[in-house]
Amino acid sequence: HCEFCYYLDKLDQKTSYDTIKKRIDILHSYGIDEVDLSGGESSIHKDWFKILDYCNDKFKNISCLSNGSVFSNEKFLLKSKEHGLKEILFSLHGYNEEVHDDIVGRKNGWKKINKAIDLCNKHDIRVRINCTVYQKNYSGLIAYADIIKKIKPFQVNFLTLNYWDDNKTFEPIDDYNKLTDNIKRCIDLIVDDVKYINVRYTPYCFMKGYEKYVCNQYQHVYDVYDWNKEIYDYDIDVTKTYTHNQKIELGYAKARHDRLTDYKKSLACFKCKYFYICDGIEKQLDMEVYPQPGDKIRDVNHYRKDFYL
Template sequence: MERTRRVKIVTGLKCNIRCVFCYYRDNLDAPNRDMGDILRDVAYAVRRGVKEIDFSGGEPTVHPDLPRLIAEVKQQGINRVCIITNGWRLAERSYLKQLKEAGLDEILFSVHGHTGEIHDTLTSTPGSFNRLLKALGNVTAEGLILRTNTVVNSLNVHDLSGLGRLLLEYEPAQVNFITINDWCFAKHLVDKLMVRYSEMAPALRGACDLLAPRIAAVNVRYIPFCFMQGYERHVCNHRQVSSDPYEWVPRVRARLEEGTSVWRYLGILGYGLFACGALWSLGRNSLADILDQSVVEGLRRWFYTKRDECGQCQYRELCDGVENTYASQFGLDELKPLPGSAITDPVHFRSGAQMCCRSGTGEA
């Protein structure tokens, strides 16, 4: 499968809504980043082979220089520009047209419910669902590529089929279901919204059944494989990231992640290289691949855990296990290892699927 050449570039943590599970909930009033700083991140990424960018925040549409940023990065050799957005400002079609004229190719919407009651509760912003629907319609009318993210949590887990039916109306190129996690920044926010994998898995499998016949790329991110038997091709955990063209280059993302210092980055690399075994790939893989593997393995070993019995599971090389926070809240008894020879190819289940939809019409 194609290796990803995409990365996230943060425009600042400032946002115009307040999602209850946001990683950066305590920093959403921070100022936008200076355009020069953002372009330096872009240049760093370009030097490392990045060809596609997701502008993210916070909320990138609150940055006053976003149209200029889009135009500038296109001039720097970026082939595809996407924004990750809550859709509030894109309800204004004139603004969307301005971004399109600057060179915007793609929009990744955060869609957290199929009704105003669910979505507005999760965004803490009345009217956000109605504006999102208008934005989805505008993007479809303008012919831009549309993708979606949904954070699966206790408030929407039983309505994923309704969400799927809503999304099908707009024919997205990709649908991502992201199991709720604290990702180190939001431990004090997500506990009440976390839900057991055993509870969410049937709803996720049902949503995949509904969406997969019409949408080439349907992903469930960060879930143990044992909950998705028969649906493994939809699972995208850390080991699958490098081979997903819509995901972010690990070694570049880790360096540019908000709040990551040079020393923290070097610590992640060192941990992955020496403690997690990536060093043994020297001579067999390129330096870039080794650095990517170091970041992935560092994150997997640092923040995730498994049952001892998982060491005999056929998924043991592909599966992250569960986050430490999840384990502390729910334990590990749900994990059901499937004994067998280890599957070592990260895209063993995904290589036959159309995981890379490269236009809004489903062209591969």
């Protein structure tokens, strides 16, 4: 029930077990060996354990996205682990109970997600964190850092608010400079406690000195711990066999499509060294950009070549 959810108007829609199996088969046929289950909240599906079992026969690693509600039940968490669940990507958006519960629209959301995270750490289930950053929480990212330092998750993803799908008309960010400055301060505080940190879908000119953390559309193609862009829509012919380079090309085509669909660049961007590797700003936003002088960088992994070493 997060107010910025891409699927807020579709939460009453349920995907059948047979449809989920078909999607799993497509992913497996394409050669994917790790799967991330999402929903909304995939763990509340009535066939949750059957889904895990079906995935467990095909993938070496199963993870899911969660608000933590059902995984705050230790028995449910342990049963999920027995059926193959190895990691959970938690949506932890608030820096205290009041803010978090307001964002997720759920009373006791803060208590449940923190209990679920503690249980995961207790039972050796890998913890990753998503934090959507916008007006309601960017001012509290210093306090958020203290929470992250205690959790010590494997990965933290800061997602500056995306205006996608059902979220296209959401209120624009009020001060993008303050937002990204606070993300950078938070990174400085947690960098020794988190293995991987990403700042997703953010213009490079706001992240000067922190470019290696930026993961935009084209960087996403190489992101080890996120979804394969090219198969989002399940429309690839999986009767064919694809080489690694062919899969990269398909990922590039999807990244290009998404960039052209959702983003824009001002005339000032054409003078910037980040021009080719940066998505620009989302079409719903109207804000100043800060072009950086220098030769234009063409390698989308210029700042992330050693990121996963």
